[in-house]
Amino acid sequence: DAKTTQPNSMESNEEEPVHLPCNHSTISGTDYIHWYRQLPSQGPEYVIHGLTSNVNNRMASLAIAEDRKSSTLILHRATLRDAAVYYCILRDPRAGKSTFGDGTTLTVKP
Amino acid sequence: GAVVSQHPSWVICKSGTSVKIECRSLDFQATTMFWYRQFPKQSLMLMATSNEGSKATYEQGVEKDKFLINHASLTLSTLTVTSAHPEDSSFYICSASKASANTGELFFGEGSRLTVL
Numbered sequence: 554d555a556k557t558t559q560p561n562s563m564e565s566n567e568e569e570p571v572h573l574p575c576n577h578s579t580i581s582g583t584d585y586i587h588w589y590r591q592l593p594s595q596g597p598e599y600v601i602h603g604l605t606s607n608v609n610n611r612m613a614s615l616a617i618a619e620d621r622k623s624s625t626l627i628l629h630r631a632t633l634r635d636a637a638v639y640y641c642i643l644r645d646p647r648a649g650k651s652t653f654g655d656g657t658t659l660t661v662k663p
Numbered sequence: 664g665a666v667v668s669q670h671p672s673w674v675i676c677k678s679g680t681s682v683k684i685e686c687r688s689l690d691f692q693a694t695t696m697f698w699y700r701q702f703p704k705q706s707l708m709l710m711a712t713s714n715e716g717s718k719a720t721y722e723q724g725v726e727k728d729k730f731l732i733n734h735a736s737l738t739l740s741t742l743t744v745t746s747a748h749p750e751d752s753s754f755y756i757c758s759a760s761k762a763s764a765n766t767g768e769l770f771f772g773e774g775s776r777l778t779v780l
Contacts, residue, residue: 596774
């Protein structure tokens with residue numbers, strides 16, 4: 554499995570944008586970049602995914618570097634409910650399993 | 664959207680007993696389901712990959728005779744923790760990917776918290 558590295562923790566103020574980075578220097582051409590988040594005592598929740606182009610959905614935006622070796626999850630206006638552990642993983646649909654790294658714990662201050 | 668449901672959401676059992684956890688994809692077919700365990704303040708650790716109609720593939724260090732996985736249909740996978748001990752207490756999570764998907768999006772269950780006394 555290709556590995557990802559993320560900062561252990563980040564802080565943000567409520568209603569401010571948050572940029573969560575992820576490095577994946579060994580990404581292969583068929584890997585999709587996926588982001589999930591996990592609230593305490595819950596299963597992870599899908600946030601967004603992309604392959605090469607930047608992506609937007611109702612939850613967040615995903616900016617992918619041109620060389621695909623890094624990406625950034627962007628929460629445009631953080632709310633208290635966005636406080637969670639955010640995981641960036643690589644998914645090759647043909648290969649099946651994916652390994653989760655330690656993720657980034659996002660704290661949102663009111 | 665795609666929904667994955669786990670049952671039970673929490674269970675307490677005595678040491679030496681067996682516990683079964685179910686993982687169902689409610690509105691899609693999942694040829695592959697994954698089982699994870701998670702200890703407090705740690706990340707998800709993949710235990711095994713469950714394929715419909717075939718034997719599960721276990722990760723290194725996971726005892727297949729202790730953690731029995733059955734994937735009898737395209738919507739149901741079960742994890743049975745046999746002869747449970749206190750060290751098996753953990754948060755168990757399943758995920759599934761759609762058989763028809765081409766991007767590998769994972770849908771996760773709510774998790775099942777096991778406490779072994």
